[in-house]
Amino acid sequence: MEDKNIFGKLLAIVPGLAIMVGTLFVLRVYVEPWMSQVTLFGYKGWLVKVMSLNYIVMSILLGMFYRNVLFGGKIPGWAEDGFRTTRLFIKIGVIMLGSLYTFDKLLKVGGVAITLIVAFVFGTAIFILWLGKRLNADRSVSSVMAAACGVCGVSASVATAPGVRAKPVDLALCIATILGFGIASMFVSPYIGKLLNMSDYQFGAWVGTGILNSGQVLATCLAFNPIFAPGTAVAYGEIWNVVRVISIPFVVFFITAWYWKNEAAVERVSLSSIIASKFPIFVIGFVGMTALSSLHILGAEGSETLRVIREVMAWVFGVGLVGLGAYIDVREIKAAGGTPLKIGLIAGLLKYLLALIIILAFIPKEGAF
Amino acid sequence: MSDKKKSLTVFKTDRHEDIAAIIASAIIVAIVLIYMAFVVPSVNLNAQQDGKLTEVFVAEGATVKKGDKLYSLEVVKKKWKDNVMEEKHVIQEFTAKANGKVLKIAGKIGDKVKKDKGLIIQLSHQRGTLP
Numbered sequence: 174m175e176d177k178n179i180f181g182k183l184l185a186i187v188p189g190l191a192i193m194v195g196t197l198f199v200l201r202v203y204v205e206p207w208m209s210q211v212t213l214f215g216y217k218g219w220l221v222k223v224m225s226l227n228y229i230v231m232s233i234l235l236g237m238f239y240r241n242v243l244f245g246g247k248i249p250g251w252a253e254d255g256f257r258t259t260r261l262f263i264k265i266g267v268i269m270l271g272s273l274y275t276f277d278k279l280l281k282v283g284g285v286a287i288t289l290i291v292a293f294v295f296g297t298a299i300f301i302l303w304l305g306k307r308l309n310a311d312r313s314v315s316s317v318m319a320a321a322c323g324v325c326g327v328s329a330s331v332a333t334a335p336g337v338r339a340k341p342v343d344l345a346l347c348i349a350t351i352l353g354f355g356i357a358s359m360f361v362s363p364y365i366g367k368l369l370n371m372s373d374y375q376f377g378a379w380v381g382t383g384i385l386n387s388g389q390v391l392a393t394c395l396a397f398n399p400i401f402a403p404g405t406a407v408a409y410g411e412i413w414n415v416v417r418v419i420s421i422p423f424v425v426f427f428i429t430a431w432y433w434k435n436e437a438a439v440e441r442v443s444l445s446s447i448i449a450s451k452f453p454i455f456v457i458g459f460v461g462m463t464a465l466s467s468l469h470i471l472g473a474e475g476s477e478t479l480r481v482i483r484e485v486m487a488w489v490f491g492v493g494l495v496g497l498g499a500y501i502d503v504r505e506i507k508a509a510g511g512t513p514l515k516i517g518l519i520a521g522l523l524k525y526l527l528a529l530i531i532i533l534a535f536i537p538k539e540g541a542f
Numbered sequence: 543m544s545d546k547k548k549s550l551t552v553f554k555t556d557r558h559e560d561i562a563a564i565i566a567s568a569i570i571v572a573i574v575l576i577y578m579a580f581v582v583p584s585v586n587l588n589a590q591q592d593g594k595l596t597e598v599f600v601a602e603g604a605t606v607k608k609g610d611k612l613y614s615l616e617v618v619k620k621k622w623k624d625n626v627m628e629e630k631h632v633i634q635e636f637t638a639k640a641n642g643k644v645l646k647i648a649g650k651i652g653d654k655v656k657k658d659k660g661l662i663i664q665l666s667h668q669r670g671t672l673p
Contacts, residue, residue, distance in 0.1 A: 186552060257552045264563035269571070372622050454557065458564035462571070471571065472672040473608075476639035477585040478578040485570060500550070538622035 182254070189248070189255015190492075193499075196235050197491040200228040225363045229395040232491050233359075236498020246504055259496025263388050264455045266490040267415075271462025272471050272482055273401065273408045279463060281541040282374075282412055286381070289531070290416045293382050293524060294424055298323035301520045302431060310512040313339040314347070316432045318513055321351045322385065322520045324417060324424040332421065332451050336429035336442070349509035350517035351385055356501055358525060359389045363396040365529070366406075373398055373406040374540035375532050380406070381413020383528040385521070388497045390414045391490065401483040403474070404540050415456055422451040578673060584645055584666040585673045587636075589655035593617035595662065596633055602647050606638040606665070613649065613662055640671035 177185065205221065205228045213219040220226045240248055248256050298319040305315025316337035321330035327348055334344045362384070366376040380393045394410035401407060426444045465471050472478030509517075553559040589595075593615035600612055614635045621628050642665050649655065649662035667673040 182552070254552055257550060260550055261552070261559055261563055261566070264560065265567045265570070268563055268567040272571075374622075453560060455560040455563045458560075458567055461564075462567065465571075471575070472578070473639045475590060475636065476672060477587070478575065478639075478672040481578060482571060482574050485574060489570070538625045538627075540622070 185254040186258060187255065189252035190258055191255070192239070192252060193236075193255065193259075193492045193495040196239075196495045197228070197232055197488065200231050200235070201488075201491065204228070204231065225367075225396050227396065227399045228491060229392055229399055229494055230360075232494040233392055233498035233501075236495045237501045237503075238498075240499045240501065241503045246502065248499060256496050256499050259493050259500060260388075262489050262493030262496065263391070264458075266391070266486055266493055267387065267411065268455060268458035268462055269482065269486040269489065270401075270407070270411045271459040272466045272479070272486075273403050274412075274463045275467040276463060277467075278403065278542040279412065282409065283416075285378070285536070285541075286413050286416045289378065289382050289528075290413060290420060293528060294323050294417065294420050295427065297520055297524050298424060298428060300523070301516055302428075304516055304519060305512075308512055308515060310516060311343065312432060313337045314343045314513055315516070316428045317344055317347045318350075318516045318520070319428050320424060321347050322517060322524065323428075324385075324421055327351070327386065328453075329421050329424060332425045333428055336425070337432040343513065345505075346509060346511060346513040347517065349505050349507075350514050351521065352501065353506040353509050354517060354521040355384060355386050355389045356506070358384050358521075359393045359396075362393045366397050369533065371533075372538035372540065373404060374409050375536050375538055377406040377409025377411075378413060378536050379528055379532040381410040381417065382532070383525040387414055387418060388493065392494055392497065395490070399487075401486055403542055409540065415459055418453050419456055421453060422448045425451055575672065579670050582673070584642075584664055586661050587612065587663045587665060588658050588661060589615060590636065590657065591615060591617045591634070592657050593634075593655060595649045595651055595653045595655055597651065598647055598649065598663070599635075600644045600647070600663070602644055604644045605642075606644060607641050608638055608671070610638045611635050612638055612644075612665075615655065638665065640667040640673045642667035642671075642673065 208220045208226065209218040211218070211220060216223060240246065301319040301322055302315050305312070305318065317330045317333055317339045320333035321327070323329070330344060330347050330351070333339070362380055366379070371379070376397050377394055380390055380397075384390045384393060390410050391407060391414070394406040398406045423444075426447045429442075471482060551559045553562060595613060596616050597614045598612070599614075600606060600610070606612065614633050616631060617634050619630050619632045619634070621630070644663060645666050646664040647662075648664065649660070653660070655662065665673065
């Protein structure tokens, strides 16, 4: 398996990828249009319009069903490589989302996004380090949790773990906690947003601030409003998401520097080396796509060309989101417990609710673009 | 379980995955642009919003330039203003996005149209431009 040549590797991807693409095809082409026509409780399209059961949510649910029911908790070897393209599809989608903006639009909301993200990311990290001390948690546990709840779920906690010498079991507990929290917020947030009559701008800003994982931010925004266009929830949420992802190396450095304070025997690394190794360079692709859009190279707003690009983007994301669902292992979430669960739930909920209050109080419903 | 099996990516590292994502998105966009500019001979312009067709500004066979008005729709425009959703009936004009020729006018004034459904105008575009 390990010695496959490039063609062997590509071939190994096919079965899992075929399941992901096939699932999305059936959901988008047959299931969602059928559900939009079904009348329930006297309301045509109740399942899609009221319950937000669009193809995005169904993709994730079906992915979860594959892993946890059909495959008995583990993606089988023959499909594993295909499902491991999940993050690739989400990253391609994020880069293509850059086509929704021009630099002047980014500048309009960029300041608000940076202010909120920096305040929440570092505020959460500092709060968790303090809370960990109060709860007598191991310093490495607090550090990993601070990274996980502060900035970007799994990526940041995995990136921080070696620097703060976290044990694998602690890392697993932290990941289980934040995954459980992220999944719950992913399904609940669209209903809260509709209940509170939030605008796309407010919802994107809230979800981008309060949810911890790129895929989950995008899925939640698309569950709220499945349209890919400037001024929609996903367009605003992604700006927040990109700012948060960019902050990963800085938060990792901040937390590891805090850990080093009382540890003499750890290998210290510089901020520049952390940036060099951890900076998510796919963000450069996102900026590049925004540059093309700003120069009107991708076609005029309202053109058929942009419509086709956005249609392709929707398919790319959809495939990634089937995979995202398939990476949700219910047994892993059940394993959450102990101090990481306490810290994660307190900090995660506080961040989620505080972000909601601040957004409702200070962010107008009227979008910036 | 090997490290490879634990990995969430098919690539050697996350960095490789990032680079692959940039390359793949560039290829996808390039394919769409080339396809639209050089392969597609004409495009069907469906309504971009739900509404009522109020005017068609061009005739079949007419040559249009980028920016020329094609048709207008009466649409309900929703906009948040002072934290209240305002709904206004407005006439919105839609323009040509590239130089070309009107092949067919299928929409009739007064037709109620649904977003992305129902052809209004079929337009050929100059080769190498993005319709």
